[in-house]
Every structure is written in C-alpha cells, then in structure tokens.
Amino acid sequence: MIMKSEQVVNIIEALLFVSEKPLSVTRFVSLLPEFKDKEIEAAIDRLGQIYDDRSLSIIKIAGGYQLATKPDYHQWVQRLFTARAKPRLSQAALETLSVIAYKQPVSRIEIEAIRGVNSDGVLGTLLERNLVSIRGRAETVGRPLLYGTTDEFLHYFGLNDLVELPRPEEIEAMLKKNEGEIQEDEADEKAETMTQDET
Amino acid sequence: MAYRVKLQNFEGPLDLLLFLIKKNEVDIYDIPIALVTRQYLEYIKMMQQLDLDVASEFILMAATLIRIKVRMLLPKPEIEEEIDDFDPRRELVERLLEYKKYKEVAYELSRLETRQRLHFYRPENEAQLTQFEVQETAYGQVSLFDLLAAFNESIKRFENEPVHKVIASALSVDDQIVFIEELLTGRNQISFSELLQHVHIFNRSVLVATFLALLELIHRGAVLVKQKSPFSEILLFNPTINN
Known part of the structure; x- marks a missing residue:
C-alpha cells in the first residue's frame, strides 16, 4: 500500500x-x-x-x-505545433500594458496622456487577446471606461502576482542600469537610420 | 523602403524626443530646446518626404516645443524664488520622465515575454473548456454596468415586436424576487439570458420587474453574479450552494 x-x-x-x-x-x-x-x-x-x-x-x-x-526543451516541443506561434506584442502594446498594470483601473484618456499617442487600436488588440478587461466606468466627466489587467496578463508574462512587477524605485534603478545597455543599442540603431537619411 | 519600417520605430512624439535627448547626450533636466526643436522638425519633414502619415500628436508636440522656445526667449521674472517655477520646459520634462518610466517597464515586460515563450503549457481546448466551465472558479466580477448592458441587449429584442394587448401587470418586484429565488432553489446557477427567457412571454414591465428584483437580490447578497470574460454570458449563482 x-x-x-x-x-x-x-x-x-x-x-x-x-x-x-x-x-x-x-x-x-x-x-x-x-x-x-x-x-x-x-x-x-x-x-x-x-x-x-x-x-x-x-x-x-x-x-x-x-x-x-x-x-x-522548447526547440523540440515547438515541432509539435504546425501553426505559427502567436505574434509577440508590439512596443505600443507593451507600453500600454505597462501603464495599465501600474495605474489600473485606468481610462484610455489617462493612458494616452502618458504615452502621448492615440491608444484606441492597441487597447482593442489587448482586449481581444484578453490581456486587459473593462473594469467599469470612472465617476468623472464623460464616465470613461476603465481598464485593468487580467489573469491572462499574469499568465502571459509568467507572473504569479502583480506585486512581482518592479516597484517604482526599482524602475529608477533599472533606468540607471539600462542607460548604458539597451537604450544605447537602440539609439545607435536609430541614429544610423537618421544619419543615412540625412546624407 | 527599409527606412520606412525603421522610422516608424518611434512610438510617439515623446519617444522621439527621448531619442533626440539621448542622441545629443544632453541632460533631460536641461534640454537645449532650440537644438531639439530643430532636429524634431527635421524629423517630421523627413517623415513627410517619405510619405508617412504624420500623426497629429507629432504636430501637436512640434507646436508645444515652439511655444516653449518662445517662452524661453521672454525675460525671466526678477524674483529669485520664481525662477524654478518659471522654467517653461518643466512640464515637458515631467511628461518625458513619466513616459520613460513606462517605457522601461515595457522593456521589462518584453523580457518576461521572451522568457515565458520558452514554456509550453497544456493548450486550452475550447470544447473541454465549456465542459469544465461550471466548476472553474476563475469567473471575473460583474459590474452593474455589465449587467445593465446585458439587460439592454435583451430588451432590444422586444423593441421590434408590435404590442397588441395591454395587460395590467399582476407581477410586482416582490413577486419576481420570489420567482428568482425559486428558480435558484436547489440549483447552483442560472444564466442571465435563461432567467429572462422565463419571463419573456410576458410584457416589458414584467421584464423590468424581474430585473429590479434581481438587483435587489444582488444587493441583499442572495444572488452572486459572475462572468468568465468580458462580454460573455453573465451567470447568476446561488451563494448558499458551495461551488
């Protein structure tokens, strides 16, 4: 037994x-x-x-x-699937999710104020992929819809809980640390494009 | 054509400004507005030459930059303490810093996405999903707003039906409270549309009475409303039956 x-x-x-x-x-x-x-x-x-x-x-x-x-075992398991993997999220989608994750429940207007661009389309995509959901309406003028992240959001990024996301002070530290790394690569890449274009 | 793709890399005017600050290696707290504005406008011109749709946000930012530049040319106030408040760039700097923070989080999310994509889980099978649905506790909360939307959806069906008879409704809200309670007696759940099916043979006022009865029951905690995902069927649960 x-x-x-x-x-x-x-x-x-x-x-x-x-x-x-x-x-x-x-x-x-x-x-x-x-x-x-x-x-x-x-x-x-x-x-x-x-x-x-x-x-x-x-x-x-x-x-x-x-x-x-x-x-x-990723490379082997992958062979099982004939359909292509879901596309990665766009930069716009990731930015929008970042704002929602920290500010939720948050309205589209607030998201757009931070990002400085229209975020209507990207919100639609995120709702469709079930990464965000509508949480209700704000009590402010126009009663805008409020958005929040879903369990699928946690699952998609492999998080157990929202608290696992970096805290504001950790973001400050990341900003300093990454200053030299990614942003520079990115800047170089874009700078190259611009100089090529200027000539 | 390769330029076209790369030029669109900027998510918006703030992203472009951050890039220009980085490229010029200038202090974000002390942006040389004249230089940055000139480069910013050059960039917009370039976008137009390449036939890209220049989003209105980019134009708005150009106007903002020019306004800041003009304000900086105006004489500064005499009093010392006001100098800090006076800096016309301050609001823009705050927006840039705020945006930069979320851009950083977005980078972190992208890193998590990469990591997570290496894991495979049991794929969700639609058919099996519905089978397990009732036992799953993963229902989301339903707001009053969702409930009203569902009610509006149902009531729409009555709008096109010509009404021939006028019957004084014998059913009050209290009657419908009893009715809903009876429906949920001995069962775990009923869907919102199923509930309305039961009363749809009656007129609109009975429907309204039923809806008011439902709100009352929710208020009393005698009915729980949940839904699996946004816009999916709203389910009413009997809280006395543990599920």
Missing part, C-alpha cells in the same frame, strides 16, 4: 497534468478534503523536487500552479 504522503503527491501530479489552468492551493484544498492543507503544500514542494531532473516543471503562475515544459 502506498504511503499517504506519496499518494497526495501523485494525486496532485494527476490534477496538474490534466488542468489547462493554474490550480491554486485553495483549489487543491477544496478538491482534496481528505488531506490537510500542510500535506498538500508539502506535496506540491515534493513534486517540484521530483521534476528537477525531468523536462517538466511546476510553475507558480497567475496565483496557482501549472505544469509546463522547461525552456531547454
């Missing part, structure tokens, strides 16, 4: 294997009243260790746990 602790590890593995969405500890607890909360938490940890040298890993994402293939 299997020991109880081994049994719960296997049960959790089976549930994670079948689930298309992250499963939270709360969800496990409600699904498995036979086991104590602590046993379940320990089992999740144990399962994580078991997968250490396997091609799968248990990822803490969007407030729960989900099985995923490890990055090392």
Whole structure:
C-alpha cells in the first residue's frame, strides 16, 4: 500500500497534468478534503523536487500552479505545433500594458496622456487577446471606461502576482542600469537610420 | 523602403524626443530646446518626404516645443524664488520622465515575454473548456454596468415586436424576487439570458420587474453574479450552494 504522503503527491501530479489552468492551493484544498492543507503544500514542494531532473516543471503562475515544459526543451516541443506561434506584442502594446498594470483601473484618456499617442487600436488588440478587461466606468466627466489587467496578463508574462512587477524605485534603478545597455543599442540603431537619411 | 519600417520605430512624439535627448547626450533636466526643436522638425519633414502619415500628436508636440522656445526667449521674472517655477520646459520634462518610466517597464515586460515563450503549457481546448466551465472558479466580477448592458441587449429584442394587448401587470418586484429565488432553489446557477427567457412571454414591465428584483437580490447578497470574460454570458449563482 502506498504511503499517504506519496499518494497526495501523485494525486496532485494527476490534477496538474490534466488542468489547462493554474490550480491554486485553495483549489487543491477544496478538491482534496481528505488531506490537510500542510500535506498538500508539502506535496506540491515534493513534486517540484521530483521534476528537477525531468523536462517538466511546476510553475507558480497567475496565483496557482501549472505544469509546463522547461525552456531547454522548447526547440523540440515547438515541432509539435504546425501553426505559427502567436505574434509577440508590439512596443505600443507593451507600453500600454505597462501603464495599465501600474495605474489600473485606468481610462484610455489617462493612458494616452502618458504615452502621448492615440491608444484606441492597441487597447482593442489587448482586449481581444484578453490581456486587459473593462473594469467599469470612472465617476468623472464623460464616465470613461476603465481598464485593468487580467489573469491572462499574469499568465502571459509568467507572473504569479502583480506585486512581482518592479516597484517604482526599482524602475529608477533599472533606468540607471539600462542607460548604458539597451537604450544605447537602440539609439545607435536609430541614429544610423537618421544619419543615412540625412546624407 | 527599409527606412520606412525603421522610422516608424518611434512610438510617439515623446519617444522621439527621448531619442533626440539621448542622441545629443544632453541632460533631460536641461534640454537645449532650440537644438531639439530643430532636429524634431527635421524629423517630421523627413517623415513627410517619405510619405508617412504624420500623426497629429507629432504636430501637436512640434507646436508645444515652439511655444516653449518662445517662452524661453521672454525675460525671466526678477524674483529669485520664481525662477524654478518659471522654467517653461518643466512640464515637458515631467511628461518625458513619466513616459520613460513606462517605457522601461515595457522593456521589462518584453523580457518576461521572451522568457515565458520558452514554456509550453497544456493548450486550452475550447470544447473541454465549456465542459469544465461550471466548476472553474476563475469567473471575473460583474459590474452593474455589465449587467445593465446585458439587460439592454435583451430588451432590444422586444423593441421590434408590435404590442397588441395591454395587460395590467399582476407581477410586482416582490413577486419576481420570489420567482428568482425559486428558480435558484436547489440549483447552483442560472444564466442571465435563461432567467429572462422565463419571463419573456410576458410584457416589458414584467421584464423590468424581474430585473429590479434581481438587483435587489444582488444587493441583499442572495444572488452572486459572475462572468468568465468580458462580454460573455453573465451567470447568476446561488451563494448558499458551495461551488
């Protein structure tokens, strides 16, 4: 007979294997009243260790746990899919998401005030991809729609919780650190274009 | 043609300004407005020569830059303390710094996106999804606004129907509260449209009474409303049945 602790590890593995969405500890607890909360938490940890040298890993994402293939196997798993991967998000989409993530619930007007450009189209794309949702209307003049990020947003960027996003002071630090790296590459690239064009 | 693609790299006027500040290696807190404005206008001219649609935002920023430049030519106020407040560039600098912050976060998100794209998860299968839907707790909150929108959608169906009979409605809001409670007795959930189906054989006022009854029940906490995603079907839950 299997020991109880081994049994719960296997049960959790089976549930994670079948689930298309992250499963939270709360969800496990409600699904498995036979086991104590602590046993379940320990089992999740144990399962994580078991997968250490396997091609799968248990990822803490969007407030729960989900099985995923490890990055090392990306190139092989990719061959399974005939359809092309979803396109990456545009710079406009990433910028808009950044504003929404920090300022939510936020109206289109506020987003546009920060970005300095019309953001109507990009908001439509983000709604379509379910990365943002409408949260209601502001109590201000014109009662504009308010937008917020979704669980799909967390999932898309591999975040467990919004608090994992860098805090304002960390952004300041990033600004200083990145000053020399990416921005320069980008600047060089654009500068090149401009000088070529000027000649 | 390669230029066309690259020139569009700028997300907007703020992005272009940040680039010019970077390129000229000048201090963002002390922007040489004359130089930056000249380069900015050159850039817009270039966009026009290449037949790119110059977005109105770029033109607006050009006007702002020129206005700042003009204001800087005006004599500064005499009193020392006012000098800080006087700098006509200040508002623009604040906008640039704010924008730069989000641009940085966008870069961070792009990095996360790259990392996350290396993981594969069990793909979501539409057919299976509906099967599991009821047990999933991943419903989003429904606002009153969503509910009203759904109600408007339903009531539209009655607009084109000619009304022949006028019947004094015997059903009050209280009657409909009882009706909804009975519908939800012994079951976990009912969809909003299903609820209206039950009353749609009656006239509009019964429909309204039913809607008011629903609002009352939500207010009392006797009904929970949730939905899976924006614009999807709104579901009413019986909170006494644990789901």
